[in-house]
Amino acid sequence: MKPIARIASYLPLLAGIAGCDHFEYHPYDTDIKGDCNINARNIARIEAACANKRTIRFAMISDTQRRYDETELAVEAINARNDIDFVIHGGDLTDFGLKKEFMWQRDILNRLHVPYVCLLGNHDCQGTGEEVFGKIFGPADFAFTASDIRFVCLNTNAMEYDYSHPVPDFGFIENELHAFASPAVRTIFAMHVRPYDFQFNNNVAKAFEYYVLAFPNPLFCLFGHDHRWIEEDIFNDGMIYYGCPNIAKRTYILYTVTPDGYSHEQIAF
Amino acid sequence: MNRLLFSLLLLLPISGSGHGIEIDSSALRPLAPITVTFAPIESTVRPVPAPKPPVTTSAGSPKHAPLDRRQHRSREGWERIIPTHVKVQYAGGMGFLSFGAGWDYGRKCQWETDLYLGFLPRSKAGKFYLTATLKQNHIPWDIACGKRFSFTPFYYGLYINTIFGEKFWVREPERYPRKYYTFSTKVHSFLFIGQRFSLHTNRNRTSRLKGITFYYELSTCDLYLISAATNRSLGGRDIVGLSAGVKLQLF
Numbered sequence: 246m247k248p249i250a251r252i253a254s255y256l257p258l259l260a261g262i263a264g265c266d267h268f269e270y271h272p273y274d275t276d277i278k279g280d281c282n283i284n285a286r287n288i289a290r291i292e293a294a295c296a297n298k299r300t301i302r303f304a305m306i307s308d309t310q311r312r313y314d315e316t317e318l319a320v321e322a323i324n325a326r327n328d329i330d331f332v333i334h335g336g337d338l339t340d341f342g343l344k345k346e347f348m349w350q351r352d353i354l355n356r357l358h359v360p361y362v363c364l365l366g367n368h369d370c371q372g373t374g375e376e377v378f379g380k381i382f383g384p385a386d387f388a389f390t391a392s393d394i395r396f397v398c399l400n401t402n403a404m405e406y407d408y409s410h411p412v413p414d415f416g417f418i419e420n421e422l423h424a425f426a427s428p429a430v431r432t433i434f435a436m437h438v439r440p441y442d443f444q445f446n447n448n449v450a451k452a453f454e455y456y457v458l459a460f461p462n463p464l465f466c467l468f469g470h471d472h473r474w475i476e477e478d479i480f481n482d483g484m485i486y487y488g489c490p491n492i493a494k495r496t497y498i499l500y501t502v503t504p505d506g507y508s509h510e511q512i513a514f
Numbered sequence: 515m516n517r518l519l520f521s522l523l524l525l526l527p528i529s530g531s532g533h534g535i536e537i538d539s540s541a542l543r544p545l546a547p548i549t550v551t552f553a554p555i556e557s558t559v560r561p562v563p564a565p566k567p568p569v570t571t572s573a574g575s576p577k578h579a580p581l582d583r584r585q586h587r588s589r590e591g592w593e594r595i596i597p598t599h600v601k602v603q604y605a606g607g608m609g610f611l612s613f614g615a616g617w618d619y620g621r622k623c624q625w626e627t628d629l630y631l632g633f634l635p636r637s638k639a640g641k642f643y644l645t646a647t648l649k650q651n652h653i654p655w656d657i658a659c660g661k662r663f664s665f666t667p668f669y670y671g672l673y674i675n676t677i678f679g680e681k682f683w684v685r686e687p688e689r690y691p692r693k694y695y696t697f698s699t700k701v702h703s704f705l706f707i708g709q710r711f712s713l714h715t716n717r718n719r720t721s722r723l724k725g726i727t728f729y730y731e732l733s734t735c736d737l738y739l740i741s742a743a744t745n746r747s748l749g750g751r752d753i754v755g756l757s758a759g760v761k762l763q764l765f
Contacts, residue, residue, distance in 0.1 A: 267755055267756060268604065268605035268606075268755065268756050268757065268758075269605055269606070269607050269755030269756070269757075270605050270607070270609060270610045270634055270638050270639070271607055271608070271609060271634055271638075271639065271643075271645065271675075271677060272607055272702055272735055272737065272738070273639070273677065273682070273699065274610075274634055274638045274639045275638065275639050275640045276638045276639075311740075311741055311744060311745070312745070313741075313745040313747045313748055314745050314746055314747050317747050340697075340737075340741075341697055341699065341737050342699065343737060343738075345738065345752070345753075346741065349741075349748065349752065353747075368695075371695070371699050372681055372682060372699040373639060373640060373681065376640045404689065404690065407687075407689060443691070
């Protein structure tokens with residue numbers, strides 16, 4: 246083979262570069278390309294869209310780590326209907342806490358027609374994951390009001406912090422309690438890890454529940470992490486905790502909250 | 515910008531002085547067998563044989579210079595532990611910048627083993643981190659382009675990178691049950707392919723610098739491969755990263 250022909254035969258290698266001009270410094274660097282601060286922006290959309298609604302309907306998905314195909318299917322399934330106001334992701338977007346995993350998930354979830362918010366999962370805390378989550382989605386503890394319901398979303402992955410950071414953050418919870426204001430009159434809690442899971446700071450499980458019940462009209466609590474549908478009155482006090490299946494189960498949970506009550510439904514896709 | 519840079523990298527040897535050209539046999543001749551030449555060497559026809567003729571690469575016709583003119587003659591004894599080259603690499607999942615030294619070996623210097631120390635600045639990772647990398651290259655072919663240039667159309671290899679910092683571990687800390695997490699956040703292995711372009715500068719025997727090589731690589735790491743292998747929606751473009759570097763040949 247002539248030298249020039251030989252060189253030409255390696256041209257496809259450069260074709261690969263044509264589609265890839267990304268210099269990556271490290272899998273755990275925090276040099277994020279593209280959309281950031283998604284939760285705050287989507288919360289503004291949710292609050293604006295639900296402000297005058299009496300009934301809201303939201304979908305919950307969770308534990309989409311390393312299941313990009315199923316996450317795409319979930320986005321398509323949710324986009325196929327027009328009666329959903331927003332989506333809550335219960336955490337564990339990533340398996341390894343890699344920056345690229347967050348970006349891949351973000352790029353799929355951004356195809357949702359309705360706004361969504363993401364919670365921090367324990368896998369999302371690996372390496373520099375929490376910092377990347379903070380940049381792409383926002384703080385791990387956050388809250389928003391849809392219709393007359395205050396959604397309090399909490400980081401409960403205590404084991405990942407080894408007591409270096411208060412998890413759950415009662416300072417945040419208490420601020421939310423004191424700042425609770427109209428139009429909100431009811432409360433829904435969302436977290437990745439439920440009380441009495443190994444990850445949870447179980448020394449304060451009862452104190453956590455005490456605060457949950459102190460909020461005005463707490464309806465129910467949502468969580469992920471267990472990868473299966475769970476409906477449990479954990480503390481035997483009437484407060485139901487609903488566990489969301491992981492995305493591999495090809496199921497999302499649809500919650501409808503009316504002025505009189507609420508209902509839930511498992512939707513397979 | 516990157517695309518332009520690498521397109522130029524490819525075009526340089528094509529637009530160069532060509533191949534199979536007649537070579538002035540008196541132009542470059544190693545001094546003694548102990549020296550390692552990493553340069554275009556003379557044609558196999560030698561009007562005046564040297565006292566101890568160096569081992570030449572196999573060539574078909576005596577009228578044509580061999581295409582791959584890399585040559586390697588071992589240094590002796592303890593000299594062998596001196597690195598034959600130093601490298602600086604930008605990006606590639608092993609740090610923002612990595613500084614390395616390494617050894618080439620094999621009959622045509624086709625093997626290279628490098629050790630790098632790199633860093634991630636605060637602006638890229640939130641905190642300053644140090645990294646270390648062990649890299650193995652195999653460079654099967656080299657195409658000489660004129661007397662002073664050569665082009666490596668394809669080479670490949672792997673590297674293992676570790677990042678220093680208490681956030682990262684090989685096995686999860688003791689507070690977790692065993693196998694709670696089944697992966698390492700500290701040590702990552704990468705596969706890569708790349709191309710090189712070399713300028714040989716050892717005409718001046720007094721200079722320490724024998725050659726400068728520019729390279730770029732496409733790489734991916736173990737955790738990306740696991741992710742792509744189990745998802746149809748992830749493709750090569752998602753998992754491949756780019757890196758570039760310079761190698762200075764000292765021996």
